[in-house]
Each structure stands twice: as C-alpha cells, then as structure tokens.
Amino acid sequence: MKICVCVKHVPDPNLPVQVDLDTRRLVRDPAHCILDPGDEYGVETALRLVEAHGGEVVVVSMGPPAAEDALRRAMAMGADRAILVSDEALAGSDVLATARALAAAIRPEQPDLVLCATESTDAYTGLLPGALAALLDLPQLTFARTVAVEGNIVTVQRATETGYQLVQAALPALVTVTASVGEPRYPSFKGLMAAKRKPLITRGLAVLGVELREVGERGARERVLEVREVRQVKQGRIVVEDGTGSSIEEILAFLRSIQMV
Amino acid sequence: MGERRVWVWTEIASDAPHRLSLELFTPARALGRAEAVVLGLTSEQALEQLGEFGAQLVHYAADPIYAQFLVEPHVATLTSLIESERPDLLLFPSTPTARDVLARLVGQLGRGAIANAVALDYDTSGRLLATVPCGADALATVTLEGPLPHLVQLRPKAYAAEAVGGQTEVCLVDLPVAETSCRVRVIETVEQSAAGPNLEEATVIVAGGRGLGRAENFRLLEELANTLGGAVGASRAVVDAGWVPYRYQVGQTGRTVKPTLYIACGISGAIQHVAGMRGSRYVIAINTDPDAPIFELADLGVVGDALTIVPKLTERIRAR
Ligand SMILES: Cc1cc2nc3c(=O)[nH]c(=O)nc-3n(C[C@H](O)[C@H](O)[C@H](O)COP(=O)(O)OP(=O)(O)OC[C@H]3O[C@@H](n4cnc5c(N)ncnc54)[C@H](O)[C@@H]3O)c2cc1C
Ligand SMILES: Cc1cc2nc3c(=O)[nH]c(=O)nc-3n(C[C@H](O)[C@H](O)[C@H](O)COP(=O)(O)OP(=O)(O)OC[C@H]3O[C@@H](n4cnc5c(N)ncnc54)[C@H](O)[C@@H]3O)c2cc1C
Numbered sequence: 247m248k249i250c251v252c253v254k255h256v257p258d259p260n261l262p263v264q265v266d267l268d269t270r271r272l273v274r275d276p277a278h279c280i281l282d283p284g285d286e287y288g289v290e291t292a293l294r295l296v297e298a299h300g301g302e303v304v305v306v307s308m309g310p311p312a313a314e315d316a317l318r319r320a321m322a323m324g325a326d327r328a329i330l331v332s333d334e335a336l337a338g339s340d341v342l343a344t345a346r347a348l349a350a351a352i353r354p355e356q357p358d359l360v361l362c363a364t365e366s367t368d369a370y371t372g373l374l375p376g377a378l379a380a381l382l383d384l385p386q387l388t389f390a391r392t393v394a395v396e397g398n399i400v401t402v403q404r405a406t407e408t409g410y411q412l413v414q415a416a417l418p419a420l421v422t423v424t425a426s427v428g429e430p431r432y433p434s435f436k437g438l439m440a441a442k443r444k445p446l447i448t449r450g451l452a453v454l455g456v457e458l459r460e461v462g463e464r465g466a467r468e469r470v471l472e473v474r475e476v477r478q479v480k481q482g483r484i485v486v487e488d489g490t491g492s493s494i495e496e497i498l499a500f501l502r503s504i505q506m507v
Numbered sequence: 508m509g510e511r512r513v514w515v516w517t518e519i520a521s522d523a524p525h526r527l528s529l530e531l532f533t534p535a536r537a538l539g540r541a542e543a544v545v546l547g548l549t550s551e552q553a554l555e556q557l558g559e560f561g562a563q564l565v566h567y568a569a570d571p572i573y574a575q576f577l578v579e580p581h582v583a584t585l586t587s588l589i590e591s592e593r594p595d596l597l598l599f600p601s602t603p604t605a606r607d608v609l610a611r612l613v614g615q616l617g618r619g620a621i622a623n624a625v626a627l628d629y630d631t632s633g634r635l636l637a638t639v640p641c642g643a644d645a646l647a648t649v650t651l652e653g654p655l656p657h658l659v660q661l662r663p664k665a666y667a668a669e670a671v672g673g674q675t676e677v678c679l680v681d682l683p684v685a686e687t688s689c690r691v692r693v694i695e696t697v698e699q700s701a702a703g704p705n706l707e708e709a710t711v712i713v714a715g716g717r718g719l720g721r722a723e724n725f726r727l728l729e730e731l732a733n734t735l736g737g738a739v740g741a742s743r744a745v746v747d748a749g750w751v752p753y754r755y756q757v758g759q760t761g762r763t764v765k766p767t768l769y770i771a772c773g774i775s776g777a778i779q780h781v782a783g784m785r786g787s788r789y790v791i792a793i794n795t796d797p798d799a800p801i802f803e804l805a806d807l808g809v810v811g812d813a814l815t816i817v818p819k820l821t822e823r824i825r826a827r
Contacts, residue, residue, distance in 0.1 A: 259779070264642065265641050265642045265645045265647075267645075270647065272641070272642065340619050341610075341613060341619070341620065341622075342613055342614070342617065342618065342619050342620075345613070345614055370622075370623065370759070371620075371622035371623065372606050372610065372622065373606070373609060373610040373613055373620055373622055373660075374610070375610060376578075376606070376607055376608075376609070376610020376611040376612075376613065376614065377610050377611065377613040377614035378614065379610075379611060379614065380582075380610075380611045380612075380613070380614025380615040381614045385578075385579065385690035385691045386577075386578055386607065386610075386611060386691065387577075387691055388577075388578075388603065388606075388607050389603050401694075404577075404603075405603070406603060406696075407520075407602065407603065408520075408698050408699065409696070409697045409698040409699035410697050410699070411693050411694075411695065411696045411697070412693070412694040412695040412696075412697070413577060413691050413692065413693055413694065414691070414692050414694055415690050415691045415692065416690070419690075467618060467619025467651055467652050467653045468619040468620070468621055468649055468650075468651055469649060469650050469651070469652055470647050470648075470649050471636070471647075471648045471649060471650055472647065472648040473641055473645050473646070473647045473648075474645065474646055474647075474648075475644050475645050480790070480803065480804050480805060480806060482790075482802070482804075482805045482806040482807055482808055483806070483807050483808070484797070484802060484805075484808040484809075484810065485807070485808070485809055485810070486797070486809075486810040486811065487809060487810060487811025487812070487815075487816060491819060493809045493811055493816060494816060494819050494820050494823055496807065496809065497791060497807065497809065497816075497820055498820070498823060498824070500789075500791065500806070500807045501768075501824075504767070504768065504788075504789055506711065506735060506767075506768055507735075507824055507827060
C-alpha cells in the first residue's frame with residue numbers, strides 16, 4: 247500500500263504569531279518553524295497502516311526550501327521518502343492554489359491513500375484536504391478518530407458534533423485525521439540519523455506542469471486587502487488578594503454592577 | 508442589477524435547523540435576499556422555521572440519499588443548483604459537514620473561498636469584504652476575486668440568530684444523484700451522551716485551567732457556576748490531562764463562546780484559549796501570577812489563589 251501524507255511547515259504554535267503588516271502575510275521565520283503538530287498524527291497513522299499491511303509512506307509538502315525540515319522530521323518518525331513542492335511563484339498561494347500544486351505532485355505517485363490533518367495549526371481553514379480530494383477525484387473521509395484498511399476498503403470513525411459515524415469507501419481515498427487516532431511516536435536517535443539520508447526530491451512548477459496563473463499570488467482568488475492590529479488590552483481593574491478576603495468584596499461589587507447578582 | 512441572492516447552507520440536526528446555520532440568515536438578510544439550501548429529508552416545521560429566521564426561499568431536496576452518502580452527492584447537487592440559479596454568495600456555517608462540502612466545492616469549481624470569517628460586507632463598489640482573524644492580535648480584511656458565487660465560511664457566533672417572523676416558499680430540488688458520487692457510505696451513526704455543559708448558550712461560564720491543580724477541584728467551579736446559573740468550561744491543558752471531557756474545552760480547537768460573563772480561574776490566557784472566549788462581554792480572571800496574559804482582557808483581575816477565592820465567593824453569593 248502506498249500512502250502519501252501531506253505535511254505543513256508552520257510557525258511554532260507555542261510562540262506568538264506575527265503578521266507582517268506590510269506584506270500582509272504571516273511571518274514564517276524558518277528558525278521558528280516546525281512540522282505541524284497536527285500532521286504528526288497523519289504520519290503516525292500512515293506508519294501504523296504500513297506496519298500492518300506493508301507498503302511505503304511518502305510525505306509531501308508545499309512550502310519554501312526550509313520546509314525540508316518538516317519533511318526530514320516526518321522521515322525521522324519513519325516515512326520512507328519525501329517530495330517538496332517549492333517554487334518562488336508559489337508564495338502567497340491560497341487554498342485552491344496550494345491544492346493544485348499538491349495535486350500535481352501527488353497524482354503521478356498514484357497512492358492508495360492520501361492523509362491530511364483536519365486543519366493546519368497556523369491558517370486553519372480546514373479547506374485544503376477537501377479541495378485536494380476533488381482535484382484528485384478521490385472520495386474524502388474526514389475527521390477520523392480511527393482509520394482501518396481491509397482489502398481495498400477503508401473504514402473511518404468520523405467524529406461528529408454529537409458522537410461519530412462509521413463511514414466507508416473503496417481505495418484510493420483521502421482521509422483527514424484528528425488527534426484521536428493515537429499518539430505520534432517520537433523519532434529515535436537512529437531515526438533522526440537515517441532521515442538525513444532518506445530521499446527527498448524538490449519539484450518546481452515547470453516539472454509538475456502547473457501553469458503559473460493557477461498558483462501563487464497570481465492564481466489566488468482570495469486576496470488580503472488589509473491587516474490591522476486589534477490587540478485589545480482592556481484597562482480593567484486589577485486587585486491583589488491580601489489574605490483578608492478583600493478581593494471577594496471586589497468581585498461581588500463587580501457582579502452587582504453588571505447585575506449578575 | 509437585481510438584489511443579491513445569498514444562500515445559506517442549512518444543516519438539519521434532529522429535525523430542526525442547526526443553530527449555526529440559523530445565525531447565517533442574519534448577514535444573509537442584511538446583504539441581500541436570503542435563501543436556504545437544505546439537502547436531505549426534514550420536517551415541514553423545520554422548513555417553516557427557516558422562514559421565521561428570514562429565508563425567503565428554501566431549495567429543498569427531499570431525498571434520503573444525502574444522509575446515506577457523504578459530501579459528493581451534496582457537492583454535485585449544489586454545483587448544478589449554482590449553475591442553474593446563479594446565486595451571488597454562499598454562506599457556510601462552521602460545522603464538520605459544511606466544511607467538507609465547501610472544501611470539495613473549492614476544488615470542484617476551481618474557486619477560492621474565505622474561511623473563519625467573523626464579519627461580512629460589501630463596499631460601495633460591490634466588492635465583498637470579509638474580516639478574518641490573523642494571529643492573536645490582528646484582523647485581516649480579505650476579498651475574493653473571480654466569478655460568482657463567492658464562497659464564505661463563518662465562525663460560530665459571528666452573528667446572532669434573529670427570528671424576524673417571515674414565511675418561506677419551498678422550491679423542491681429534484682436532481683437525480685449519480686451513482687458515481689455515492690462513494691463514501693455511512694454505515695452507522697452513533698449519538699454519544701450529550702450530557703455536559705451547553706457552553707454556546709450559557710450566559711455565565713466559569714472556566715478552569717491547570718492552575719486548579721487537580722481534577723477534583725473542578726467541583727469548586729461547578730458550585731460557583733450553579734449559583735450563578737452558568738456552565739463550566741476548561742482550557743485545553745486540563746482537557747488533555749483528562750480532568751474533564753473535550754466538550755468542556757474553550758478555544759481555537761474547542762468551543763467558541765460569547766457569554767455575558769466569563770470567569771477564568773487558573774487559566775494563563777494563551778492565544779489559542781483567548782481565540783474562543785474573546786467575545787465575552789465581561790471577563791473576571793483569578794490567577795496567582797500578576798503577569799498572566801489573561802489579565803490583559805479582564806474587566807476585573809484578581810491576583811490570588813483560585814482554590815481559596817472561588818469557594819468563598821460561592822458561599823457569599825449563596826448567603827445573599
Ligand atoms: C491567517 C490566515 C488565514 C488564511 N485564510 C485563507 C482563506 O480564508 N482562504 C484561502 O484560500 N487561503 C487562506 N489562507 C492561505 C492558506 O494558509 C494557504 O492556502 C495554505 O497553504 C492552506 O491552507 P491551510 O493551512 O488553512 O490548510 P488546512 O486546510 O487547514 O490544512 C489541513 C491539512 O492540509 C495539509 N496541508 C495544508 N497546507 C499544506 C501544505 N502547504 N503542504 C502540505 N500539506 C498541507 C496538511 O495535512 C494540513 O494539516 C490563510 C492564511 C493565513 C495565514
Ligand atoms: C494548535 C493549538 C491549539 C490549541 N487549542 C487550544 C484551545 O482550544 N483551548 C485552550 O485552552 N488551549 C489550546 N491550546 C493550548 C494553549 O496554548 C495553552 O497551552 C493552554 O490554554 C494552557 O492552559 P492553562 O491556561 O490551563 O494552563 P497554563 O498555561 O499552565 O496556565 C495555568 C495558570 O494557572 C495559574 N495558577 C497556578 N496556580 C494557581 C492558583 N492556585 N490559583 C489561580 N491561578 C493559578 C498560573 O499562574 C498559570 O497562569 C492550543 C495549543 C495549540 C498549539
């Protein structure tokens with residue numbers, strides 16, 4: 247079974263998010279970018295499936311050259327090889343353009359399964375996987391809590407707002423996973439060393455046969471007009487509890503002032 | 508140019524319109540003529556209710572197939588409807604199914620879409636303007652280019668649902684669903700106990716974080732919430748620690764809430780938490796660390812130990 251896992255190189259979510267107000271893009275300092283923690287679940291799911299059924303795990307990312315880092319990390323976890331879709335013209339791509347670039351890279355691989363996370367940690371539109379499924383003409387099984395493959399059938403427990411649904415499709419298919427699929431493994435030292443030598447190919451748009459007008463800022467249909475800071479610091483009242491219960495009187499007075507008691 | 512036609516992707520949950528879909532009729536009415544799209548069997552009452560919230564027309568496909576197979580039949584029908592009816596704008600709520608349908612539509616139609624919008628308008632030249640959060644402290648104004656209809660997904664609570672008391676016409680959609688789009692089959696639907704806080708509807712939320720120390724201490728929050736007629740929420744740190752189930756979680760990857768009063772106890776105020784409670788009318792924060800970021804959005808900040816302050820507060824309110 248061949249599995250392609252889409253992984254994104256994102257600003258470390260534990261650091262504050264920065265937006266460049268001039269370029270109107272997120273600041274992605276490569277030194278502070280990591281493999282999206284959500285995508286580790288996709289990699290983990292793929293590794294478990296291949297451990298059970300045999301096959302190959304190919305990780306795919308679209309991003310600047312520094313995104314190689316995310317791919318190496320996924321290979322350190324155990325993925326076999328990587329494809330980086332990288333081209334100056336891709337900067338500023340929206341969901342549709344990103345999906346087109348990833349589809350062009352994945353199509354020739356003819357995978358049995360494409361895995362994505364439900365949403366990325368930085369932009370979290372959650373729209374990429376479905377757009378990709380449409381472009382690859384694959385059925386999409388989403389919000390998976392569990393993923394099982396038997397023969398050529400994939401079965402997924404799809405989380406809903408009130409429980410879950412058991413859904414099924416024939417392979418090839420695209421599946422998006424949630425954090426419930428199981429804890430991602432931590433790369434071993436051996437894995438980290440091996441990852442350095444695993445094959446990684448970089449593909450530009452020309453090689454993929456994607457036309458310029460379909461991708462990047464020129465292909466983006468979603469356009470950012472303006473970014474403004476809204477850091478609202480409420481100049482609220484701060485009181486320090488001094489051990490006499492004084493703060494409780496303050497809270498009561500406040501609750502009274504807003505007619506809560 | 509006639510009035511803009513604004514379609515609302517309307518999901519039906521236990522035979523009533525989903526509350527997140529109902530919210531979208533408010534901007535739909537403000538921006539043009541509001542119409543609903545309902546794919547799948549539902550009751551007459553549910554359709555009438557859409558009229559009360561401002562839908563002038565419901566495109567209704569009364570076919571059980573939409574519950575038996577996911578996404579592709581919906582996208583196929585929606586694509587045909589868009590081609591024949593030519594709406595200007597489609598609004599999608601932040602539900603799992605709406606997201607699936609919108610995402611596939613983006614690839615299928617080759618159209619851009621805006622996700623996570625918190626406000627929507629047109630400028631005087633008729634250009635669509637959407638406000639979307641961009642990091643913790645910034646809002647972006649974005650637009651869509653290219654052919655109509657424009658596709659936008661809105662965050663929960665971006666708008667309040669308003670019953671305006673109207674009647675709706677129903678237009679039956681009778682499009683056959685091709686077998687080739689029936690690929691993802693629903694084998695079984697399991698409802699799990701819905702017990703737990705109804706955070707979206709609570710006017711008071713008492714939320715707890717890692718600062719509470721242990722799972723058992725959540726009882727203190729339950730008691731305060733009960734005396735105020737509110738619900739209990741939590742940060743992801745304590746959900747991950749297994750102190751309370753996921754449905755308590757407030758934040759970017761949990762619930763978005765807009766209560767009148769939010770009392771944050773032992774919560775540091777990480778951006779991902781704040782993303783889900785920023786819209787609270789009033790915020791009280793109790794935290795031992797005077798530099799905790801949560802104090803930046805508190806109307807009243809109390810530097811102190813939540814474990815001693817909360818029970819005493821409950822006691823005082825009860826004694827009144
Ligand atoms: C704050 C912000 C808001 C944005 N809003 C919009 C918007 O409304 N509409 C729009 O068209 N664009 C938007 N963008 C642009 C968007 O970030 C890019 O199009 C991005 O490449 C895909 O979107 P996502 O990260 O939201 O993907 P999601 O759909 O959230 O990602 C889900 C999964 O898809 C896979 N994936 C996503 N991106 C990649 C990648 N580059 N390489 C490999 N796998 C990937 C991963 O498995 C990921 O976990 C926004 C960007 C920012 C920073
Ligand atoms: C992609 C992503 C998505 C996320 N989504 C969410 C989300 O949806 N919701 C969410 O909440 N988080 C989310 N997080 C996690 C978030 O970044 C924080 O880690 C989390 O909110 C911290 O929870 P906390 O405030 O309870 O814990 P901490 O940050 O550990 O804060 C505990 C606080 O308690 C205070 N304290 C200690 N003892 C006491 C006491 N006795 N009395 C009063 N105060 C005390 C401390 O001073 C401290 O400020 C997400 C993170 C990522 C990366």
